[in-house]
Amino acid sequence: MSGTAPERAGLSPRRAVYLIARREFATRIRGKVFIIGTIVAVALLALYAVLQLAVIDRINTTTTFNVAFSGSTTALAQPLEAAAPSLGFKVHVSDVATEAQGRSEVRAGSLDALVVGTPGAPQAVVETGIDPTLQAALVALAKQDVLSNDLSAAGLSPAAVESQVDAVSLHLDTLHPATAAQLQGPIIGFVMAFALYLFIGIYGSVIGQGVVAEKASRVVEILLSTVRPGQLLLGKVVGIGLVGLIQLGIIAVCGLLFTVPTGVLALPGAAIGAVAIGVMWFVLGFILYALMLAATASLVSRVEEVSSATVPVSMLLVVTWLLAYVVAIPAIDAVTGGGAVSPGLETLTTVISLIPPFTPVLMSIRMAAGEVPLWEGLLAIVLVLASIVGMTWLGARIYANSILRFGARIKLTDALRRSR
Amino acid sequence: MADRVLEIDRVSKRYAHVEALHELSFEVRAGELFGFVGPNGAGKTTTMRIVLGVLAADAGEVRWGGEPITFATRRRIGYMPEERGLYPSMGVTEQLVYLAELHGMRARDARAATARWLERLGLGDRGGEQLQKLSQGNQQRVQLAAALLFSPDVLVLDEPFSGLDPVAVDVMSDVLREQADAGISVLFSSHQLELVEELCDRVGIIRGGRMLAAGSVEELRSGSAPRYWVDVPMAAAGWAEKVPGAAVVRMEGSRTLVELQAAAGDQVLLQAALATGPVREFRRDTPTLTELFRTVITEETAA
Numbered sequence: 168m169s170g171t172a173p174e175r176a177g178l179s180p181r182r183a184v185y186l187i188a189r190r191e192f193a194t195r196i197r198g199k200v201f202i203i204g205t206i207v208a209v210a211l212l213a214l215y216a217v218l219q220l221a222v223i224d225r226i227n228t229t230t231t232f233n234v235a236f237s238g239s240t241t242a243l244a245q246p247l248e249a250a251a252p253s254l255g256f257k258v259h260v261s262d263v264a265t266e267a268q269g270r271s272e273v274r275a276g277s278l279d280a281l282v283v284g285t286p287g288a289p290q291a292v293v294e295t296g297i298d299p300t301l302q303a304a305l306v307a308l309a310k311q312d313v314l315s316n317d318l319s320a321a322g323l324s325p326a327a328v329e330s331q332v333d334a335v336s337l338h339l340d341t342l343h344p345a346t347a348a349q350l351q352g353p354i355i356g357f358v359m360a361f362a363l364y365l366f367i368g369i370y371g372s373v374i375g376q377g378v379v380a381e382k383a384s385r386v387v388e389i390l391l392s393t394v395r396p397g398q399l400l401l402g403k404v405v406g407i408g409l410v411g412l413i414q415l416g417i418i419a420v421c422g423l424l425f426t427v428p429t430g431v432l433a434l435p436g437a438a439i440g441a442v443a444i445g446v447m448w449f450v451l452g453f454i455l456y457a458l459m460l461a462a463t464a465s466l467v468s469r470v471e472e473v474s475s476a477t478v479p480v481s482m483l484l485v486v487t488w489l490l491a492y493v494v495a496i497p498a499i500d501a502v503t504g505g506g507a508v509s510p511g512l513e514t515l516t517t518v519i520s521l522i523p524p525f526t527p528v529l530m531s532i533r534m535a536a537g538e539v540p541l542w543e544g545l546l547a548i549v550l551v552l553a554s555i556v557g558m559t560w561l562g563a564r565i566y567a568n569s570i571l572r573f574g575a576r577i578k579l580t581d582a583l584r585r586s587r
Numbered sequence: 588m589a590d591r592v593l594e595i596d597r598v599s600k601r602y603a604h605v606e607a608l609h610e611l612s613f614e615v616r617a618g619e620l621f622g623f624v625g626p627n628g629a630g631k632t633t634t635m636r637i638v639l640g641v642l643a644a645d646a647g648e649v650r651w652g653g654e655p656i657t658f659a660t661r662r663r664i665g666y667m668p669e670e671r672g673l674y675p676s677m678g679v680t681e682q683l684v685y686l687a688e689l690h691g692m693r694a695r696d697a698r699a700a701t702a703r704w705l706e707r708l709g710l711g712d713r714g715g716e717q718l719q720k721l722s723q724g725n726q727q728r729v730q731l732a733a734a735l736l737f738s739p740d741v742l743v744l745d746e747p748f749s750g751l752d753p754v755a756v757d758v759m760s761d762v763l764r765e766q767a768d769a770g771i772s773v774l775f776s777s778h779q780l781e782l783v784e785e786l787c788d789r790v791g792i793i794r795g796g797r798m799l800a801a802g803s804v805e806e807l808r809s810g811s812a813p814r815y816w817v818d819v820p821m822a823a824a825g826w827a828e829k830v831p832g833a834a835v836v837r838m839e840g841s842r843t844l845v846e847l848q849a850a851a852g853d854q855v856l857l858q859a860a861l862a863t864g865p866v867r868e869f870r871r872d873t874p875t876l877t878e879l880f881r882t883v884i885t886e887e888t889a890a
Binding site for chain 1: 671
């Protein structure tokens with residue numbers, strides 16, 4: 168066979184990493200986590216969008232009240248119809264021959280209210296209760312009727328007074344304008360941060376499982392006879408991370424497609440910006456956590472032991488998520504006008520969001536809220552990149568020292584100290 | 588070709604409390620099948636892992652073609668680890684192509700070599716299946732293919748015959764012989780000493796991390812004291828002890844196995860035998876590898 172040895176292409180470190188990443192990618196993209204996860208997430212998003220649409224639809228659909236007037240209160244019918252659109256409802260005025268007939272129609276449900284009495288002192292006959300808006304409108308009309316009568320009695324023109332009263336308004340001098348729409352910034356950031364937390368957790372555990380599966384099946388011994396541990400580790404992180412990134416991308420794009428056209432999101436620009444920031448932090452955060460998870464997972468030899476071996480790292484991730492709530496408060500406060508949160512808390516959130524393991528999740532909230540100065544954002548990126556470099560060295564060392572030691576769980580201190 | 592020698596030169600390796608290898612030295616020449624035998628825990632697997640760079644030696648050197656072995660030259664070694672290892676849920680062809688590419692082959696060559704080896708090992712129609720769906724013996728063949736398909740210069744196989752049925756043993760033996768004949772250095776370990784004796788050009792007996800004996804089975808035999816089977820039915824008991832330099836190993840009926848201090852004493856022994864009456868058999872006893880192995884191991888223990 169060797170006589171016909173094919174020409175050797177050689178294996179550069181880059182090609183080694185590429186081959187390993189390609190295998191991981193090809194395997195995982197056909198895996199359950201990717202296929203089922205994506206389908207479920209997209210279905211949930213679609214369901215959410217449909218529900219939101221239904222809610223908006225419900226809000227936009229104005230209620231029509233069937234009201235009948237009896238006796239002198241018929242004078243209120245026309246003003247009520249006129250006032251209805253500005254109050255967000257419609258009125259359908261029915262005629263009733265007698266009060267008794269009206270009462271029976273209310274009982275039968277074909278009338279929402281029968282107004283009797285006088286315009287200045289109306290009584291509403293209802294079956295179980297009255298819509299507060301309708302009630303307020305009737306009260307306001309009755310008051311106006313009383314007022315008009317009194318004005319006329321005092322020799323004033325009710326119409327002139329009314330136009331004067333209407334001219335009065337409150338001029339708003341808004342120092343820090345906040346709208347519900349702007350609040351979406353931190354909220355989108357929060358959703359993005361949750362997605363990050365989830366994805367780093369899920370794909371981090373895929374890395375951990377993969378490392379130990381290779382160790383358990385001993386295929387790692389063959390792999391390490393041709394590639395270096397660092398190359399193997401890097402290839403796994405790149406390949407699996409890419410699958411996670413694609414899934415995150417699909418879900419984010421579907422999220423935007425479902426929400427932006429339906430008007431659920433008032434700020435599509437902010438949402439797209441948050442997704443872009445989120446993707447950047449996912450890449451950095453995933454690499455950092457994947458290295459830590461791979462290193463700790465390599466200490467054990469059986470797949471069942473992975474979750475216990477990686478507890479310190481997964482705890483760190485859970486703590487990050489708890490801190491996300493703490494960080495969200497000043498982020499929302501900054502949008503809504505500030506001052507509600509003590510400067511101490513603001514400083515604290517700034518500091519903790521700069522600690523590298525916390526940075527990716529926390530910064531994606533704070534940056535989406537738009538409260539992070541440029542220097543702080545750049546510092547955060549530099550710190551995370553530096554810790555990735557440090558973790559690559561440290562993680563590769565632990566990985567290299569543990570990956571071929573089968574059997575009982577290896578102490579971290581041993582893995583750090585001993586060379587192969 | 589002459590310089591294509593795998594040299595293990597005074598390699599030492601110590602684990603926490605155990606000295607696994609102590610200045611172990613031997614060489615595997617091009618085109619040679621080298622059988623590595625020794626009791627469990629002797630250091631065979633450790634030696635192989637060091638050759639593959641999977642473990643680092645504390646001292647000593649592994650050379651290939653006179654040069655210290657590097658990461659690049661290690662890629663030219665086909666390796667079959669003791670604990671078989673491939674991806675259980677990955678397709679057979681898919682992972683063989685992957686492993687070939689990791690050893691520096693181009694994708695096209697890797698696919699061609701994979702198809703060729705699967706065919707050669709009788710797995711031509713199984714390439715699309717997941718490895719775990721195959722029988723143990725067939726998985727072993729895939730493992731062999733993984734070591735061979737990138738046309739290595741050296742083969743290092745840890746217990747390639749363990750767990751194989753007789754047919755698979757024949758296939759494995761044929762392949763190893765064929766590889767050695769093509770100029771490849773083949774180092775393999777085994778507990779099946781008869782197989783090693785039949786197959787190997789040279790044998791190394793290792794124990795406690797030290798090479799006790801290395802050479803062709805013939806050379807190993809020459810190192811041991813010569814023994815003769817003598818069948819003298821008329822002889823009185825104890826006739827052989829009277830011959831100078833001779834010792835009786837054991838007796839089977841009228842046959843006596845006599846060990847001499849030097850091969851030169853064989854004529855004296857023959858005359859002594861003839862002196863007792865008719866001699867039905869006078870034959871140099873060639874010890875099997877198993878016997879040599881036992882002798883070497885027990886001598887070492889006694890010493």
